[in-house]
Amino acid sequence: MPDMNLQRLTVTAEGHVARVTLNRPDVRNAFDEATIVELTAAFRALADDASVRVIVLAANGPAFCAGADLNWMKRMADYSDAENRADALGLATMLNAIHTCNKPVIARVQGDAYAGGMGLVAVADIAITADSAHFCLSEAKLGLIPATIAPYVIRAIGARASHRYFVTAERIDAAEALRIGLVHQVVTAEDLDATVDAVAAAIAANSPNAVRECKQLVVDLADKPIDDTLISDTADRIARIRASDEGRDGVRSFLEKRKPSWLA
Incomplete structure (x- = not known):
């Protein structure tokens, strides 16, 4: 700090x-x-x-x-x-x-x-x-x-x-x-x-990257109309987070019944 x-x-x-x-x-x-x-x-x-x-x-x-x-x-x-x-x-x-x-x-x-x-x-x-x-x-x-x-x-x-x-x-x-x-x-x-x-x-205890993206998600989507642009944007966001290091490790750790890297 x-x-x-x-x-x-x-x-x-x-x-x-x-x-x-x-x-x-x-x-x-x-x-x-x-x-x-x-x-x-x-x-x-x-x-x-x-x-x-x-x-x-x-x-x-x-x-x-x-x-x-x-x-x-x-x-x-x-x-x-x-x-x-x-x-x-x-x-x-x-x-x-x-x-x-x-x-x-x-x-x-x-x-x-x-x-x-x-x-x-x-x-x-x-x-x-x-x-x-x-x-x-x-x-x-x-x-x-x-x-x-x-x-x-x-x-x-x-x-x-x-x-x-x-x-x-x-x-x-x-x-x-x-x-x-x-x-x-x-x-x-x-x-x-x-x-x-x-x-x-x-x-x-949650993924630091996912927490940051969740906070930004609320800021960006609040009060926005649910249209094709927004639907495409949300699809892009989940695709990016799935491909991120923490996203991949989080899913693997869940399937392998182990702690994710950010809790190791």
Whole structure:
């Protein structure tokens, strides 16, 4: 794993599982310019690390992420139009770095996720939350809009739920987050780590190449019309993966009742 000089995060690895942890519990893990830069760098570095097969996005303290840091917001009040756009583009770039990371990302949500924090949940491939956590798209209360996180939140919860929660800025509980599709699973706080670890282990046991291709498959095919072009594309993809080294070894190992090369 690459050596990174981080002040706002910690990055650790055990086996094939890396953990990126927001580490500003005193401000409820709210992010500022430095946090955005570090998250972007961390996910890009882990994407290039062949030893890493899955990434857990976690946080220390009672809150997962409260959105924007208050001091950062104070500085933004004096920004020019150009400075505001550059600042917003940094946030948008960070979210996309997580969303497009070639390793599956699991959000381990141990506490409240507000505004941009809800965006961090939405960009993850899998989100598992403690039943005590709450979620809120609070931007409209401040005269703002959830613009940079919107593409990911809308994909996660759909346009119908977005119409409501973007404009009401109401707080929802973990059960409602599950119902609208923001999170995949709700567990007790005591069971959170064991559940996240089990999902991460299941991913790490699969073919790294197949996992990367599966993630890309969803990105490329979501909402596409099922036409001749798409049918041909899917046939090409399965043909390529069958002919790949891991594809060939995976099938052989199954028939020969042995472990595949990536578990050897």
